[in-house]
Amino acid sequence: MSKYQFAKSDIYLPGTDIPRNRLEIEEPDLLHEVEGTLLQQAYTRFISELDPSARFDESYFKALHRDTYESLYDWAGHYRTVDMSKSGSLFCRAAYLEQESRRIFHRLEQEQYLKQAASGTLEQFSERLAHYQSELIALHPFYELNGRITRLFFDLIAVCNGYEPIDYSQALVAGSSGLNAYVEASILCVQRADNNKLQQIILQGLRHTDGA
Ligand SMILES: Nc1ncnc2c1ncn2[C@@H]1O[C@H](COP(=O)(O)OP(=O)(O)OP(=O)(O)O)[C@@H](O)[C@H]1O
Ligand SMILES: [Mg+2]
Numbered sequence: 001m002s003k004y005q006f007a008k009s010d011i012y013l014p015g016t017d018i019p020r021n022r023l024e025i026e027e028p029d030l031l032h033e034v035e036g037t038l039l040q041q042a043y044t045r046f047i048s049e050l051d052p053s054a055r056f057d058e059s060y061f062k063a064l065h066r067d068t069y070e071s072l073y074d075w076a077g078h079y080r081t082v083d084m085s086k087s088g089s090l091f092c093r094a095a096y097l098e099q100e101s102r103r104i105f106h107r108l109e110q111e112q113y114l115k116q117a118a119s120g121t122l123e124q125f126s127e128r129l130a131h132y133q134s135e136l137i138a139l140h141p142f143y144e145l146n147g148r149i150t151r152l153f154f155d156l157i158a159v160c161n162g163y164e165p166i167d168y169s170q171a172l173v174a175g176s177s178g179l180n181a182y183v184e185a186s187i188l189c190v191q192r193a194d195n196n197k198l199q200q201i202i203l204q205g206l207r208h209t210d211g212a
Contacts, residue, residue, distance in 0.1 A: 042068040056113040058105040079141045089190040091140035104135045118161035130199035134189035167205035
């Protein structure tokens with residue numbers, strides 16, 4: 001059990017989906033912009049701090065969330081303690097988060113953080129990236145910013161293995177349904193245990209650092 005507990009009322013401004021924040025920003029566009037700047041700074045910092053023996057374990061994952069957003073949110077780096085769902089998808093129950101997270105990261109460690117998959121074909125690497133990414137999508141461990149920190153985490157694994165950060169730009173553009181392709185792929189992962197669309201998105205955005 002985490003040391004800190006946050007009720008939903010601690011997270012959001014009353015009657016809104018705007019998270020309370022240390023800058024007391026109430027304007028969604030401005031908050032989004034600040035979140036974007038913090039994420040960009042995190043990419044620069046974490047990429048520059050990568051070392052070849054990096055352990056992409058659970059504490060690293062949590063630290064990404066914490067270090068990226070702790071200047072903004074009290075709950076940065078802490079798993080949620082309430083159940084959460086989004087349009088028809090129930091994410092991992094809060095009561096099972098810790099054990100489920102441990103299971104996923106244990107498996108990832110057993111696969112040496114995808115070192116071997118990364119030395120295979122783009123298809124092989126993207127298949128393993130989609131597998132673990134889909135596990136973390138279904139886990140949805142934080143109150144907010146799960147998508148961005150999950151993508152950052154796998155981008156760092158990619159960079160550590162001689163790839164560019166994965167280019168998700170096309171998949172993040174809102175489509176005619178109002179949902180972007182990344183969210184549509186996430187729904188297939190969570191509701192159908194089907195990672196194929198997510199794998200295609202990753203495959204499309206995956207490039208070796210030398211441009212291959
Ligand atoms: N209906 C859904 N079913 C399953 N997964 C979903 C659904 N809607 C969103 N997601 C997943 O949750 C993520 C959004 O979570 P959250 O809002 O906590 O993070 P975020 O950083 O704002 O994400 P993003 O930048 O992708 O919008 C999406 O990236 C997607 O993976
Ligand atoms: Mg969001």
